[in-house]
Amino acid sequence: MSRTVSLIGAPTDVGASVRGAGMGPDALRVAGLIEALRSHRLDVMDRGNLSGPPNPWKAPEGGARHLDEVVAWNRAVYGAVDQALTDGHVPLLMGGDHCLAIGSISAVARHCRATGKSLRVVWLDAHTDVNTEAISPSGNLHGMPVACLLGHGPKPLVGWSGEPAAVAPDQIDFIGIRSVDADEKQAIRQLGLSVYDMRHIDEHGMRHTMTELLADVDDNTHLHVSFDLDCLDPMEAPGVGTGVRGGPTYREMQLCMEMIADTGCMGSLDVVEINPALDVRNRTAELAVDFIQSLFGASTLAR
Ligand SMILES: NC(=[NH2+])NCCC[C@H](N)C(=O)O
């Protein structure tokens, strides 16, 4: 049975303070995402771009910037991801900034509960995005999606999956982390989150890290991959708004994607934070297309 991938574009940067991530969906299309997936015998349905409020470009209020707009965009994302899952498709959310993972993962969590699947989230990022409006140094909601999904962010963004928390701390693993704010560190410890930071990858290598992380994935697992392109080293992926030196190389990231593909359990995907305004000849979107293909099993010779 061939798989159908539903592409969902969410062209907004309301959760960030650097403008430009709203052009991400078209950068991915221009980089050949649809053709690349089809060349691997996947059915692709491009659902086009969602619409939502413009970026009002305001200062944070109550510790969070653009809360109403972030709610509106996530509502649209939730609906589209929910529809794709209902249709039996693999939703591929093309961001947009990372705040959109709130709607996406909330819909996935609800779907998993309804179908008896056990959800595991793989968060590929330089950042843990577990700030709340009380501790965020920036007020940017793209730094808070994990907190919201765990039930701790601004009220209007919590509880969307139908439970107080969409995911429990032991359902999410972070890879590539190298920038965590001071109070965020404390939250990570309190929640007991499993963070495979760059130090861990340096010491154990990507192979061991992924073997450990994927150890208890089984046939009943739904893997959701939330891929923030700033996870990569900015030398490879310059088109991001909050780049941090010292990320995984192209080959390390390929191995990570290939090992996820080998499980055969990836059921949904976010590709976020591509900022064409800061990119060099669409390189970051093209890189993303390479990695997305690997996530769907393209680089394994046996297939
Ligand atoms: N999805 C992202 N790129 N997040 C960056 C977050 C940066 C910083 N920790 C903040 O809260 O503002």
Ligand SMILES: [Mn+2]
């Ligand atoms: Mn990030």
Ligand SMILES: [Mn+2]
């Ligand atoms: Mn992120």
